[in-house]
Amino acid sequence: KQEVTQIPAALSVPEGENLVLNCSFTDSAIYNLQWFRQDPRKGLTSLLLIQSSQREQTSGRLNASLDKSSGRSTLYIAASQPGDSATYLCAVKTYSGNTPLVFGKGTRLSVIA
Amino acid sequence: DGGITQSPKYLFRKEGQNVTLSCEQNLNHDAMYWYRQDPGQGLRLIYYSQIVNDFQKGDIAEGYSVSREKKESFPLTVTSAQKNPTAFYLCANSIGGKGAEKLFFGSGTQLSVL
Numbered sequence: 001k002q003e004v005t006q007i008p009a010a011l012s013v014p015e016g017e018n019l020v021l022n023c024s025f026t027d028s029a030i031y032n033l034q035w036f037r038q039d040p041r042k043g044l045t046s047l048l049l050i051q052s053s054q055r056e057q058t059s060g061r062l063n064a065s066l067d068k069s070s071g072r073s074t075l076y077i078a079a080s081q082p083g084d085s086a087t088y089l090c091a092v093k094t095y096s097g098n099t100p101l102v103f104g105k106g107t108r109l110s111v112i113a
Numbered sequence: 114d115g116g117i118t119q120s121p122k123y124l125f126r127k128e129g130q131n132v133t134l135s136c137e138q139n140l141n142h143d144a145m146y147w148y149r150q151d152p153g154q155g156l157r158l159i160y161y162s163q164i165v166n167d168f169q170k171g172d173i174a175e176g177y178s179v180s181r182e183k184k185e186s187f188p189l190t191v192t193s194a195q196k197n198p199t200a201f202y203l204c205a206n207s208i209g210g211k212g213a214e215k216l217f218f219g220s221g222t223q224l225s226v227l
Contacts, residue, residue, distance in 0.1 A: 009153075041223065042221065043119075043218035043219050043220045043221050044156075044205075045218070049215055089155060089156070091216070100158050100161050103148075103155040103156040104155050105154055105155040
């Protein structure tokens, strides 16, 4: 059974710092991996989706990488801002089609002005 | 977003009562999902549906029931058999198609026990 782990559980950084969030998964036979952002008591917003054949995806100040063989993904946030404060969740899809994602518990990020 | 509307935003349940959470979508997506989120925890799958009149149990289906009579609607009933229902409930759908199968979420319902 696929398990997804995110480290650290919480992170606090000063504004302007570059940071990396980590995600690991136990079954490397994945179809794709998504990174989501969740604000307190709100739904999730999809940030980046990486297909199994891809190594990375970029959107603005965000860059997500995927190393399937080692079962790892990282989300890099450049020049962090207070508005980046949120919980970031990683989710993995193991099979194609409309099968469900498996989520990690998330990393709660605080960017201090 | 995926055009998903969840209601109500807050819901209170009395002991022994069944309550129903609404999830409606307006973009004709095939797949819909219900997740439960507890504080400091990730999302756990309750039920999902890939087509109308069909649904499958997720990891924590006990004490819950769903229906998918229309493509637009996927309501979740929290029954009295669910002994610890207090949580944040999220509905999601996916556009589908090979390759980019992004998941889109509603804004959630916070369920509390009186």
